[in-house]
């Protein structure tokens with residue numbers, strides 16, 4: 212199983228990075244091949260709403276998103292990790308998501324199917340997030356993530372969203388959350404039906 216793990220925080224070694232590292236370790240322990248992508252190291256311009264993709268289903272903006280588009284379509288599993296910035300995903304993550312407007316166009320304008328991964332089963336995905344304020348709710352962000360996953364034909368099979376975690380490294384003081392992140396990785400990578408639906 213091929214998994215694409217996408218780190219959406221601009222803060223390297225921060226809370227969502229730490230959770231994602233655990234999730235990756237869990238998936239690798241279950242035998243998955245995981246590619247770790249750090250969005251802040253890539254050049255991904257925001258969508259320019261030129262609507263060229265309405266004719267072709269592909270984005271005309273040439274930057275690192277082209278590579279991620281191919282990798283996303285080849286993946287059986289997606290791990291997306293982003294901190295909460297103003298009640299939403301980070302700008303890096305949002306630009307990554309918005310550029311999949313080309314797949315939205317493929318489905319909804321051109322009425323063509325979004326290609327399934329080579330193994331033929333529907334993609335599965337998990338989402339990890341932390342927020343600094345203890346009362347932050349994740350519903351707005353999860354709506355964004357669900358819209359993205361619908362567009363890339365992936366089913367959301369697990370989330371780990373933790374509020375009240377602000378300083379860099381703070382999540383490491385919560386070993387039970389690291390364990391949950393690891394277990395989510397195992398679950399995503401599992402080919403066993405019972406374990407997959409935990």
Ligand SMILES: Cc1cc2nc3c(=O)[nH]c(=O)nc-3n(C[C@H](O)[C@H](O)[C@H](O)COP(=O)(O)O)c2cc1C
Pocket residue numbers: 220221222224225226227228293294295296297298299341342343344345347376377378379380
């Ligand atoms: C620009 C910015 C906006 C933020 N907005 C929110 C917010 O709306 N709600 C919240 O609870 N925390 C907010 N935070 C705090 C982060 O979500 C929190 O520190 C998170 O744990 C950072 O994760 P990271 O270390 O993976 O980047 C914000 C932080 C930044 C830098």
